[in-house]
Amino acid sequence: MNDNAIVELIDIKKSFGSQQVLRGVNLRIMEGKTTVIVGGSGQGKSLIIKHILGLITPDSGKALVYGKELNKISKKELKDIRTNFGVLFQNSALFDSMTVYDNVALPLRERTRITEEETERIVNEKLKMMDVEGTNNKYPAQLSGGMKKRVGLARALALDPGIVFFDEPTTGLDAAKSNEIYRVFSRTQQ
Incomplete structure (x- = not known):
């Protein structure tokens, strides 16, 4: 992960039942930059945010925030990371x-x-x-x-x-x- 990347999603896949909503999403959010995620209704924009917040886990791929893989950290670490977010x-x-x-x-x-x-x-x-x-x-x-x-x-x-x-x-x-x-x-x- 680049030192300036606050958030990095690597090949995130997520399905609900037989419907695959996220198909290999890759995203880097850099410190000090505005990032816009654009897509039609139901295309997974909110789902991407929920992955970044650690509210859901991907079926495969990695969600890193401040260099930490969210599904491999403690609840306390996740809570501490979330204090940096406003939603x-x-x-x-x-x-x-x-x-x-x-x-x-x-x-x-x-x-x-x-x-x-x-x-x-x-x-x-x-x-x-x-x-x-x-x-x-x-x-x-x-x-x-x-x-x-x-x-x-x-x-x-x-x-x-x-x-x-x-x-x-x-x-x-x-x-x-x-x-x-x-x-x-x-x-x-x-």
């Missing part, structure tokens, strides 16, 4: 029973030992960065599709991860909201 899944994956504030605070509360005051500071900072400040006490059902995406992105960025995965971030949004999401992405890269 915005296709549906934003917000918890409907939690306020916006609690959704964004969740990774901070689960993965750190910071004070509630520091949690509040970070949550408010991320919500402001995503242009959704003032929504702290709202529930996901009270938000537009674009706002849900931005709150999901705020949560993905809460831990200041080194790598952020966006899984179909503009699905279901109109052109104006899609452009707004892309502008937010540009800001997060800086």
Whole structure:
């Protein structure tokens, strides 16, 4: 593995029953670079992300992150690697029973030992960065599709991860909201 490659997938194959979804995928994600995975619906883009996150294991091939083969490391090592990742899944994956504030605070509360005051500071900072400040006490059902995406992105960025995965971030949004999401992405890269 090249020292600059954060992620490397080598000949990844994955099937579900008789349907082979991934057929020898090779991918290198380099440090400091933006990588885009393009394909039609149902072609395995989300599946590739799940392999990189160690959420599923390949039928064959290797998934390496920071030089470590994911299916050969301990659960603790995998958890430690995952702290470097932020993920915005296709549906934003917000918890409907939690306020916006609690959704964004969740990774901070689960993965750190910071004070509630520091949690509040970070949550408010991320919500402001995503242009959704003032929504702290709202529930996901009270938000537009674009706002849900931005709150999901705020949560993905809460831990200041080194790598952020966006899984179909503009699905279901109109052109104006899609452009707004892309502008937010540009800001997060800086």
